[in-house]
Amino acid sequence: MYPFSVLMSIYKGDNPSFLDNSLNSIFKQTLLPNEIVLIKDGILNKKLNSVVDNYARANTIPFKIIENKKNRGLGYSLKVGVEASSNEIIARMDADDISRDYRFERQLKLMSSMPNIDVLGSNIDEFSGDISNIICKRVVPEKDNAIKLFLKYRSPFNHPTVVFKKSKVLKSGNYSEYFRNMQDYDLWIRMAIDGCIFHNIQESLLFFRQSKNLYKRRSGIKYIKYELKLINNMKRNKVVNVIEYFFLLLSRLPIRILPSLIREVIYKILIRKWI
Template sequence: MSVYEKEKPEFLDEALKSIESQTVVPNQIVLISDGPLTPKLDEIIKQHQLIHGELYDVFKTKHNQGLGAALRFGTSKVRSDWIARMDSDDIAVPNRFELQLKEIMANPNLALLGGQVDEFENSIDNIVGHREVPLNNEKIHAFLKLRNPFNHPTVMINKNVLQSVGGYNSRGNLEDYFLWVKVISSGSIVKNMPDVLVHMRVNEGMYGRRGGIKNLKYILKLQKLLYESGLVSVYEGCIWGVVMIANTFIPGRIRKILYKNTFHR
């Protein structure tokens, strides 16, 4: 998990509690402070360390580097064979890790395992959306051509596979999409579970961040990687490029309607 100064302390507190109270508790929680945090955020982290100190490895960077760089650093500090991702404002369902570990044990060839998310505003009792992603390897490959096939905060990934493909890189808001392309093009087996594993917090700002001209160069680089990896044809790449580039220009309020009513179904 990476956290930065703009996160709300109460959201971080809820996220950490949802990890600590799992039916299968992780043997290590790697928390990256991506740049200096507010005193209230630091206090939340200290409180959790006091109660569950043996679980926490907290690392601090001098400057905010962005999610991709923070995860690249953080994943290098994980001691286990499998790494579970989590965002600092989301809430994991109580048996998330239990469900995923059972699936991994039943399918030892898996390299990457994700699941479904519910989207909520303010409270997990107020579900406002649901992002469905495809389940099996074949459907994930097809989905990848136009859209991100994994809900990033639900993912568990094999550390050896992650390292073999070069790990996370700084790619704007697309660091996870780039990683999935590298994993899938390596021939690794991937899967999504049908279960909701994480309640994802959403707001107006989230839909705004999915656009923006600053992401345009990463969209073009991703399109190039998809083509060079043999995952899309020239025609498919052009369609993907048009859709993604259009997404950077539409207003945030329209993007919110499209995501909630079309893209997430």
């Protein structure tokens, strides 16, 4: 199987205990990466630095640590991380999620047997508090055609689960720092336009931690501006037709000004499968 890197970005607002759980899940994998590219997005507190140092000193997996002088956001940090990765295959991981022990082995085996795949994701189990408390699943389409149809309306990947080819991401322009909270969706759109091949494994390979402000982050004027720019880009590049374009404007933008509680209910009904 291919050698691969794990790409993670952390910032001062991350929880040290959650970060410890996340890194531990990488070190417990049945197939280990040969490097972890970790972006420190701005100045971190002592507890976060201590967690990183403890794992880096273990020497089980080499760390490549890059420090932003100030907080630049996830899109910028991932862009830097992709460029710094030593391997063609890069696996994403967030600082508060937990991968199943066999996640990387399952994904790398599939990419080895289907080398035409450029981005590979999976379903997720969403939990609250402890991974024994699974609340719901987010199920995404499996095959390329279905994924690209789904992409017209919502992000077709669970971002922390993806494994992708560095060369294809760079060819499509890499992550953008100008789409906060939507940098992954923007990248998938550009990669789809470039003809990249997508796939999702139809099982949950990652435990996704539900944060209290998950739905609050998906609101406000700034978020509407990012989403409007994204929708306009899809129309300009003929990802959506005129009818689909106006459907997106009427169905997505009003949700961003609704109270967080109502928006949460809508997401739960339309997007998640509840346990």
